[in-house]
Amino acid sequence: MFQIGGLVVFCGLLAQATAQLAGLPVPLDQTLPLAVTPALPSNPTDLAGSLTGALSNGLLSGGLLSTLENLPLLDILKTGGGTSGGLLGGLLGKLTSSIPILNNILYIKVTNPQLLELGLVQSPDGHRLYVTIPLGMILKVNTPLVGSLLELDVKLNITADLTFVKDRQGRLHLVLGDCTHSPGSLRISLLNGVASLPVQDLVDTLTGILNKVLPELVQGKVCPLVNGVLKHLDVTLVHDIVDKLIHGLEFVLKI
Template sequence: MFQTGRLVVFCGLLAQTMVLLEALTLPLDQTLPLPMTPPLALSPTDLAGSLTSALSNGLLSEDLLDILENLPLLDILKTGGNSPSRLRGGLLGKVPLLTPLLNNIVDLKTTDPQLLEPVLLKRPDGHRPYVTIPLAMVLHVKMPLVGSPLKLAVKLNITSELLAVKDEQEKFYLVHCNCTFSPGSLQISLLDGLGALPSEGLIDNITGILNNVLPGQVQGKVCPLVSEALDHLDATLVHSTGNALMYGLIKVS
């Protein structure tokens, strides 16, 4: 019996299933079968925009911004996170000058979190589409060594593949797979705080520290919210998206 609660799916099994579905081709003179109910109300082009808009609204309704504003970054920095050796033995072991810098950070807060416009994209191999979720925030770093607090503008992306699956009653569900921080997407720039002091080396060092902590923290908070948002999408949108994904009709960038 297929249960309609939270859908838990192993990515490997789903990937194999989708490959088999993609291998099924139709004759050129045969049109795609239309779903019985509900109809495919949205064009493939409109569908991508409707999906990303609904996903964005779903993430906001799951208190994404409040969660980002309350990331325990300072605690993670001081303890080294779930894997202390990764930060202290990895990054700091290679760059000893970062040790006093890390110890000099006495406060680290997130403000002004923003969810920018998600985008539906297609991987270079042409297989399953994935959604990019761009996030922005301001970090306030208090360091007596510097004097006035630093304000840093931060941007990074979370990406997740989207899959359509059917239950025994032929009802579509949307699930995500391989939800992760997009490597190389982290951008940190100085907004205020250094005055006439040289900033390039200091900001690079702070960026190196945050790069070992911030992406994992954001990924760990955002990816479960993606599941929740997909679970609460409108049924008609899910059905239309499921059909479009299965037959490769959805228009992505």
């Protein structure tokens, strides 16, 4: 009985001491976990990465890859220009009709379209941005003249010039200025197929024509998509970027 009574008294004293300690302030060097408070909203710490990520995601969700897959390349190569129409179609019609090897192409199809990692450069004065949009695709060409299916690897860069404007309500927007293909960025190489003389002649002929028409064709499809993505960018991201551009502050790391 004495042991049980002593235990009860001890537990009572322990509970009382615990209650008293609970009201004391915690020393500064106490290593107890602190309550986590919600972080306050802050500006993006990586504006360049946020912008290129948003542009890339926007282009993909906007149907960039399907747009590339449906490029009317065969129509362009048809005699008479096919459905390309206009002055360009007429000129191409005359060009292709004078090259018999192109008239025997059964189909030319874009496969495996890719959007590669976007590049971002800030103008020397800090007031503009230049976005490089690198694209990749494979052209499958079928013609009985060479006896096998040819695959051409194609790489092309589109460059978008971004600047800012203020509307009548005083709101600032990030907008598309000039948008064009990067000169000299088109690269076409043979992936498979026997490197015989007929094959090489066909590849050289196709490369010569595609160099003339493909950059402008892709540019005409991609640039409107870029413009559409800019209109739906996050407002906070746009505000932070435009604020940097207005003051000419550098935020794009130079490589």
